[in-house]
Amino acid sequence: MSPFGDRLAGAMAEHGPVCVGIDPHPGLLSAWGLGDDADGLRTMGLTVVERLAGRVAAFKPQSALFERHGSAGVAALEDVLAAARRAGTLTVLDVKRGDIGSTMDGYAEAYLADDAPLRADAVTLSPYLGFESLRPALDLARRTGRGVFVLALTSNAEAAGVQHARHDGVPVARAVAAAAAAENARAHDAGEWRRMGSVGLVVGATVGSAPQRLGLGLDAVRGPVLAPGVGAQGAGAAELARTFGAARAQVLASSSREVLRAGPDGLVDAAASLARTARTALAPPRTPEGPLP
Numbered sequence: 001m002s003p004f005g006d007r008l009a010g011a012m013a014e015h016g017p018v019c020v021g022i023d024p025h026p027g028l029l030s031a032w033g034l035g036d037d038a039d040g041l042r043t044m045g046l047t048v049v050e051r052l053a054g055r056v057a058a059f060k061p062q063s064a065l066f067e068r069h070g071s072a073g074v075a076a077l078e079d080v081l082a083a084a085r086r087a088g089t090l091t092v093l094d095v096k097r098g099d100i101g102s103t104m105d106g107y108a109e110a111y112l113a114d115d116a117p118l119r120a121d122a123v124t125l126s127p128y129l130g131f132e133s134l135r136p137a138l139d140l141a142r143r144t145g146r147g148v149f150v151l152a153l154t155s156n157a158e159a160a161g162v163q164h165a166r167h168d169g170v171p172v173a174r175a176v177a178a179a180a181a182a183e184n185a186r187a188h189d190a191g192e193w194r195r196m197g198s199v200g201l202v203v204g205a206t207v208g209s210a211p212q213r214l215g216l217g218l219d220a221v222r223g224p225v226l227a228p229g230v231g232a233q234g235a236g237a238a239e240l241a242r243t244f245g246a247a248r249a250q251v252l253a254s255s256s257r258e259v260l261r262a263g264p265d266g267l268v269d270a271a272a273s274l275a276r277t278a279r280t281a282l283a284p285p286r287t288p289e290g291p292l293p
């Protein structure tokens with residue numbers, strides 16, 4: 001299997017830089033005429049996969065909303081991940097895991113091993129026990145051709161107190177970006193990827209000019225940037241264009257509730273509209289003569 005970053009770069013070029021979140025909130029399940037139970041979760045997830053596979057670059061199931069229903073909910077999540085695999089659309093499992101190294105081994109095995117029932121193409125990870133505590137997941141993802149998205153600047157306003165804080169004068173989020181860049185550089189030097197590294201960052205589309213102000217150097221990370229916050233959290237084309245600047249070619253815009261609110265019959269149009277917004281906002285800046293070299 002080619003590495004996640006290269007596979008994602010191909011999917012973004014083919015289907016647009018768009019990820020649809022599968023977040024079965026109780027209110028959405030009710031609006032879809034589904035019960036807030038494991039069958040409802042499964043039906044919503046499988047419907048999203050059936051209608052949108054091959055139309056978007058990736059799906060991002062939100063683990064928490066499946067875990068609410070215990071083992072039956074997790075079984076539904078396994079089914080949704082398996083359906084996306086069969087359909088050939090990439091999955092980013094949003095689990096935001098992070099722990100001491102020995103426990104991190106367990107999380108890595110749970111989501112990134114080839115035989116894991118909950119395996120996804122990539123997972124979200126939290127670096128707030130120290131970036132290096134994520135080593136088991138970084139290494140297993142590299143061995144199995146999978147990817148990780150490490151939280152750098154999350155879309156929620158209260159995150160700034162932690163992520164903008166400075167340690168030895170360096171903003172925490174910038175240190176996270178630098179560590180991700182180093183991982184991608186090592187893998188590139190080893191000849192492992194061509195188009196994009198497999199260690200990505202999460203940077204909310206709602207964070208304004210924070211990446212520039214904090215000197216994150218997102219383009220230098222050379223990995224994908226997962227940008228949640230489009231739609232229900234208020235970010236649109238203007239925010240995507242403003243926030244990501246020189247890194248816009250790496251950005252995977254993500255939206256959950258706004259697409260799901262369209263209901264089963266409106267999914268295709270809602271995802272197409274999201275793709276149009278993301279493609280326009282994230283296109284290279286144009287000069288009078290054409291795109292910049």
Ligand SMILES: O=c1ccn([C@@H]2O[C@H](COP(=O)(O)O)[C@@H](O)[C@H]2O)c(=O)[nH]1
Nearest residue numbers: 062154155204228229232233255256257
């Ligand atoms: O910084 C972050 C990281 C993750 N998320 C997750 O993305 C979706 C957003 O859902 P919407 O309905 O499009 O608002 C959700 O699963 C979050 O947990 C995020 O929003 N911000």
